[in-house]
Amino acid sequence: MNEIKLTQFSHGGGCGCKIAPGVLSELLAAMPAGLVPADLLVGTDTADDAAVYRLNDRQAIVATTDFFTPIVDDPRDFGRIAATNALSDVYAMGATPLFALAVVGMPLDKLPREVIGEILQGGAEVCREAGIPIAGGHSIDVLEPIYGLVGVGVVDPARVRTNAGAQAGDVLILSKPLGIGILSAGLKKGLLSDDGYAQMLRWTTTLNRAGARLADIDGVHAVTDVTGFGLAGHLLEMCRGAKLGATLDFDTLPVITEALALVRDGTATGASARNWASYGDSIALADGAPEWQRKLLTDPQTSGGLLIACAPEAVEAVQAAIRAEQGEAGSVVGTMVAGPARVQVA
Template structure:
């Protein structure tokens, strides 16, 4: 079991295997319009992280699914990362998870049962940490290992945090450092030291549980999680939903030190290039900005942090909540500004 490397089965690991934003837009453009009942508070219109369906005046269901191919070789770690990433969508809407369903696809002729079992154990461990059961799921025999969850949560309908809620002048706060996709590329090339792998696990298995607390904070206007489309891509989703622009101070971005070193040396994922091709026309950077900076802001984050737009008066409270709920620091990285839905990196 120890000799099997899960990433050898993956053409693209973690959130780096997401369909590129531009391609996804074309696919969705051909999807037929469906039923949109008034109780559906959040659907596909604003590229939000999960659907929200109102049950009554005080309760709404948050529903999402997220799954991917291995980003690491260790099966238990893969299960933990995938489960943490899936539950993040519930937290990003301001929801509190209540249960999950497992999504499992495994090449049964290539992986022994004990390896698959360890993947499931990793996912179950994260759900226990979140205080929820895995109440069922579905499994199939496929060519590449796939694991993730359907996440279900609850939220007060009046406290849902959508991409469309940001206001001009809002401060942008990021709860985790960037560089997970770069580390995954380094891992595949055998360039990641044990300490750097441990740092990767630290962030990818840290639940974004502060999202449920942010729901009740009046100064918080919009929240999303930063995953496969990179920081720039997910911030542009807030810009488009809120009909605003944004500015980001590159030097203020939290960066995993090992990832910064790797990307400066030219290590990055193919997904980063696809991301830039999808939305680079809406990102303004200095003409002399080095290539590695572009790679960092487009780096696909697997189980990345929350990106929060809040009133300046609420910044201290949000930063305190991040420390108390997650034991880590939030970082002020920029602002929402009036104007076209363009991201300026300064």
């Protein structure tokens, strides 16, 4: 089982295998208009993290699904990362998870049953940590290994936090460091150290449970999780939803140490280039900014952190909520500003 390398089956691992945002926008634009009942509080309009459907004045169901191909070779680690990533979308809406359904696609003629069992065990461990059961799911025989979850949660409709509610003057806080895609690229090239892998695993298996706490902070106006489209892409979605611009202070961005060294040496994912091709015309880098900065801003984050827009007076409470869940407070990285939906990087 130790000779099996899961990433050898993947054309792109983790959230790096997402369809590029520009292509996805074209596909969604071609979809026929569907039903939009009054109780569907969050649907597809703002490219948000999950759907939200109101049951009554005090309860709304939050539902999402997320799955991908292997980002690491260890099957248990792959299962843990994929499950953590899937539940992140529930937390990003301010909700508390209720249960999950497993999404499983495996090449049964290539992977031993023991390896597949380890993947499922990793996912189950994360759900146990989140305090929820895996209540069912679906499995198919496919060419590439695929694993993830459908996540279902509950939230007070008045406390839903979408990616579209930011206000001019809001402070931007990022709860986890960047660099996961860069580390995964380094892993595939044999460049990642044991410590770098440990850091990658630490952050990709840290549940974004702070999101449920953020729902109770009145000054929190918008939340999203940073995943396959990179920090710049998901911030741009926040800008478009709020019809505002944003500024990022590049020097304040938290970055995993080994990822910074790797990207400076030219290591990056193909998804980073696809991301830039999709939305780079809406990102203004500082004059003379080196190419590695663009690669970091567009780096796909598998199981990345929460990006939070909050009133300046709420910063302390937001960072306390993050610290209570993951031991570190997150970083202030920018500001929402009046103007067109663009991101200015200083």
